[in-house]
Amino acid sequence: MNLKALMEKNGIEGILVTNILNIKWLSGFTGTTGIVLIIGDKKYFITDFRYITQGEKEVIPNGFELVREDKSPLEKVAEILTIHNVKKLGIEGDTVTISQMEAFKKTFPKLEYINLEDSFFKMRMIKTEEEISIIKESVLIAEEALKETIKIIKPGMKEIEVCTELEYQMKKRGASKPSFDIIVASNERSALPHGVATDKIIENEGFLKIDFGCFYKGYVSDITRTFYLGKNPSEKHLEIYNIVKEANELAISHIRAGITNRELDKIARDYITEKGYGDRFGHGLGHGIGLQIHELPGISYKAEEIVLQENMVITIEPGIYLEGFGGVRIEDDVVVKKDGYELLTTLTKDLVFIG
Ligand SMILES: [Mn+2]
Structure with missing residues (x-):
């Protein structure tokens, strides 16, 4: 299964990826702090000052848009979700913690969340x-x-x-x-x-x-x-x-x-x-x-x-x-x-x- 099929199957417009290994697998990023947001065909990589140079080298060749955040990564995510008018967002249910989930709900109260469970781990089973x-x-x-x-x-x-x-x-x-x-x-x-x-x-x-x-x-x-x-x-x-x-x-x-x-x-x-x-x-x-x-x-x-x-x-x-x-x-x-x-x-x- 690829990302497009995953979104269609779950009836979602976007996916918020916070598991650092799933982020590496998708984007090639080898650092420790970043968020990936997939919306339709668009792929965003959100990180802070420390990883801008590394991010440019690693994720841009893989088709990602690099977004720098200076205050809070979730606020940046909220901005992008608003631009694209996303209503249903997929999240990694087997990775996201209760605290993260509470933070998401606080930052994006109007979104509907769809639990993608272990979908990323299943996609990762088949190696290139x-x-x-x-x-x-x-x-x-x-x-x-x-x-x-x-x-x-x-x-x-x-x-x-x-x-x-x-x-x-x-x-x-x-x-x-x-x-x-x-x-x-x-x-x-x-x-x-x-x-x-x-x-x-x-x-x-x-x-x-x-x-x-x-x-x-x-x-x-x-x-x-x-x-x-x-x-x-x-x-x-x-x-x-x-x-x-x-x-x-x-x-x-x-x-x-x-x-x-x-x-x-x-x-x-x-x-x-x-x-x-x-x-x-x-x-x-x-x-x-x-x-x-x-x-x-x-x-x-x-x-x-x-x-x-x-x-x-x-x-x-x-x-x-x-x-x-x-x-x-x-x-x-x-x-x-x-x-x-x-x-x-x-x-x-x-x-x-x-x-
Ligand atoms: Mn073993």
Whole structure:
């Protein structure tokens, strides 16, 4: 769906966009303060003194009119709405706060507001070729950084040292920051699905799970690899590693436009359940990525059913977590294609022994 279709469907003349990531997605603006107002074919970007130069460079090439406000952005919005005689305005119901809504109602008391709910998040699900190439870059930076980091990992190191090295290696390659708090979970801590790095010492003979990624030009990567530190894994280590790897590969092999998010989740979940570990896989199979680390569609049995479409970018990340023992997750980033998929992650999924 595009903006025009969104306005027609909702019977509105304009849309007020305040979510900063939706603003970036629409206008290309990378700053932190601005408002976008769409009225019919006209696109306005309203900002203050601090962002005029940046705004000119970023939003004007995308067809926006730059409007400078010196007092209050909402007063400027009110002026433009009056010029165009707008009566019904769309707002982002999944983003606007109660305080913002009260401010809108105070400034434009005569308007009728239409809740566009998650429409922008749904539009953002399908990436352009340009967005996909940036995400690809983001994945490559993260992967190269991990390869460099693995070289220095040894028993006796703290998880947080691994995390710091990985962050440094990503930034050195052009990342602006990690896409979330890096997870470095060693030994029995690997059983924590979201065990962010701590000052725990990494010990020999156990799993080391690293879930990481970076922001590059505003877009994220999100990858997990589980390593074995040492040389003598138990049968259980190998068993759960292989089940997770097979579930990951099985799910990815089914990706194509037309399958639903829930069907995909079920494929991996049924496989893990068949092998006896269904209750140890307690989270969704994956999620969309883009300007945010968790975007629509959620690839989960709990998510609203969504049919996958070409150029959605999703993660596939099955896991098995055994409390007191350890856990495995293998996560890849994948582009949905018409008749299949494009795997962006290139790191091996074979169990790698380090240390
Ligand atoms: Mn993820």
